Amino acid sequence: MSFDLISGIAKPLITGFSITAKRLGRKKTTVQYPEQRREQYPRTRWRHALTRYDDGLERCIGCSLCAGACPAKCIYVEADDNTDEDRKSPGERYAVRYEINMIRCIFCGFCQEACPTGAIVLKKDFELADYKRDSFIYTKEMLLESVKGKEESAD
Numbered sequence: 001m002s003f004d005l006i007s008g009i010a011k012p013l014i015t016g017f018s019i020t021a022k023r024l025g026r027k028k029t030t031v032q033y034p035e036q037r038r039e040q041y042p043r044t045r046w047r048h049a050l051t052r053y054d055d056g057l058e059r060c061i062g063c064s065l066c067a068g069a070c071p072a073k074c075i076y077v078e079a080d081d082n083t084d085e086d087r088k089s090p091g092e093r094y095a096v097r098y099e100i101n102m103i104r105c106i107f108c109g110f111c112q113e114a115c116p117t118g119a120i121v122l123k124k125d126f127e128l129a130d131y132k133r134d135s136f137i138y139t140k141e142m143l144l145e146s147v148k149g150k151e152e153s154a155d
């Protein structure tokens, strides 16, 4: 084997191993997900949730401003009137149906900014993967936080 050939094989190997050796002592930039998780940035925006007031009433008043602000047109709101016998929100109306197509959502947060009551918020839960397309249509029941003290919230 000629010297040039040996040098052509050995040089890149030595260069590669020396780069690896230099980096061995450095702090790792990766984590062993899902056992280890990085802390999320404070303004991280992922899974949506429909929030409630402390007394359990829904914040959403069915005004559809979130749907109007959504650039992906992935929010559907259907409103109905509250009655004294069956009051869902403090306002005149509430969302009888509220859906977000999470496949189309671009997580811009415009819906949260547009909402006058702070009802729709984007939380830090980023594990949204699923196997079926239908599972990505998030219904009001999926989005609405539990009543405090009854069940875990959707944080």
Ligand code: SF4
Residues within 6 Å of the ligand: 066, 069, 070, 071, 072, 073, 074, 075, 100, 104, 105, 106, 107, 108, 109, 110, 111, 112
């Ligand atoms: S985060 Fe943006 S794209 Fe997603 S539902 Fe809200 S407004 Fe629409």
Ligand code: SF4
Residues within 6 Å of the ligand: 059, 060, 061, 062, 063, 064, 065, 066, 067, 077, 095, 114, 115, 116, 117, 118, 119, 120
């Ligand atoms: S989430 Fe907010 S903006 Fe959207 S319908 Fe409800 S109250 Fe209106």
